[in-house]
Amino acid sequence: DAKTTQPTSMDCAEGRAANLPCNHSTISGNEYVYWYRQIHSQGPQYIIHGLKNNETNEMASLIITEDRKSSTLILPHATLRDTAVYYCIVRPLTGGFKTIFGAGTRLFVKA
């Protein structure tokens, strides 16, 4: 079973920030939070990851709560091309551990 829970779908207006929540209440101390997205019929694409501090890169920002039981992926200015399924995953940084995907959040960015 997936270690994360996400809303099934969300809408966002083009140009606005998209905030995608994720609950991971059973996260272990050595597990990181990773976000991937999958545009229709393509392989999942890595977005960002973090352990306990907030992270930002050219694609998105990741906000992790102090107790690490939840996080939010922020796309600051959503575009139509950001319409995709977004997966939140928890896993250790390295090692032979399987990555378990849940059903993800289907984000619709509307003009």
Place this chain on the structure above:
Amino acid sequence: ETGVTQSPTHLIKTRGQQVTLRCSSQSGHNTVSWYQQALGQGPQFIFQYYREEENGRGNFPPRFSGLQFPNYSSELNVNALELDDSALYLCASSWGRDRGKTGELFFGEGSRLTVL
């Protein structure tokens, strides 16, 4: 592009047949994992290979098997195909446990298998 290539991109088989799917990892990656993604669902972990050894397996029967070669490319073999095996099969490569890199997975575009 991730540098991970999969072949074939599409194929059609009939029930009971066998199939081999191939994956070339991104240069330098020594870990490969395979996923099955049914329509409308998230990818399901099949197994992972690290330096030519299987080191993790999901809830898939033994008719799903794999290989990793010295150049770290990989194959997924499925015997006695069933209708429910119709899915997108994804390969992902990454740094192994002794690299301590970012741990991100680099996915290929997948092989879409249809079983009739």
